[in-house]
Amino acid sequence: MLMNRMESRLIDSPPxxxxxxxxxxxxxxxxxxxxxxxxxxxxCGPGYGTKLILDVFGAATVDAVDLDPAMIAKAAGRLARYQGRVNLAEGSATDLAAAFAAFDGGQDGHYDAVFDFAVIHHIPRWRNALAEVARVLQPGGRFFFTEVTAAALARPSYQKLFDHPTEDRFTAGEFLAELAGHGLDVGDMWRTYIGGDYLLGAATRLTTRGETDA
Structure with a gap:
C-alpha cells in the first residue's frame, strides 16, 4: 500500500x-x-537507498520498483548521474517479472542481491513478496533487509502518524521463519533494535531449500 503524506515526506528527509x-x-x-x-x-522511494547500493555496496546495476509514481520521479532525478546503471519501474514487489518486463529483469535467479529498506511491512501480502525475493535471487545470492515489526506498528505514535496494513503484521521471529521457509538462510546475520521494533539482517539464498551451497 502507498505511504501517506507524512511518511512520504519523512523518507526523503535528512533524518x-x-x-x-x-x-x-x-x-x-x-x-x-x-x-x-x-x-x-x-x-526505491526517492532513490537514496538506491544511491547507497551503488556507492557503498558497489553494485554494478540496480533494478528498482516502487508503487508510487511520484517516488519514481524523485528517484529518477536523484539518480540521473548513474545513467545506464539504474532501471526504475512503477509496479509491485509481489510481481517483479511484470514490473521489470520492459528491461528483461525479474526472471528466476536473475539477481546477485535484493534489498528491502523497510518496505515489506507496507505490503499486505508480505509473504508473497518474500517468495518473490527467493525466486529472483540466484543460489548464493543475498537478501539485505531492514524492517519494522508488529511491535512498532502497534505503538500509538505509529498508528497516529502513518498508514500500514492492519492485518497479518509480522514479528521479527515470523519474518525470519518465513525467510527460512523460502530457502533464505539468515544464520546469525541479523539484529533487532528498540525492544524488537526494528529488524535488520542479511540472508543467503540456498542452492535448494534445506541445503547449503557446496
Whole structure:
C-alpha cells in the first residue's frame, strides 16, 4: 500500500537519510558488500537507498520498483548521474517479472542481491513478496533487509502518524521463519533494535531449500 503524506515526506528527509546510512553500515558488516552485482531493490522511494547500493555496496546495476509514481520521479532525478546503471519501474514487489518486463529483469535467479529498506511491512501480502525475493535471487545470492515489526506498528505514535496494513503484521521471529521457509538462510546475520521494533539482517539464498551451497 502507498505511504501517506507524512511518511512520504519523512523518507526523503535528512533524518531518514542519516538512519539509512547507519542501516547500510550495519548491513554491510553482516552480509558484506556486493561489488559488480546485479541488484533488485523493493520500494526505491526517492532513490537514496538506491544511491547507497551503488556507492557503498558497489553494485554494478540496480533494478528498482516502487508503487508510487511520484517516488519514481524523485528517484529518477536523484539518480540521473548513474545513467545506464539504474532501471526504475512503477509496479509491485509481489510481481517483479511484470514490473521489470520492459528491461528483461525479474526472471528466476536473475539477481546477485535484493534489498528491502523497510518496505515489506507496507505490503499486505508480505509473504508473497518474500517468495518473490527467493525466486529472483540466484543460489548464493543475498537478501539485505531492514524492517519494522508488529511491535512498532502497534505503538500509538505509529498508528497516529502513518498508514500500514492492519492485518497479518509480522514479528521479527515470523519474518525470519518465513525467510527460512523460502530457502533464505539468515544464520546469525541479523539484529533487532528498540525492544524488537526494528529488524535488520542479511540472508543467503540456498542452492535448494534445506541445503547449503557446496
Amino acid at each position: 531518514r537519510r542519516l538512519v539509512q546510512r547507519f542501516e547500510v553500515a550495519r548491513l554491510s558488516s553482516l552480509g558484506g558488500r556486493t561489488p559488480g552485482a546485479r541488484v533488485a531493490e523493493l520500494g
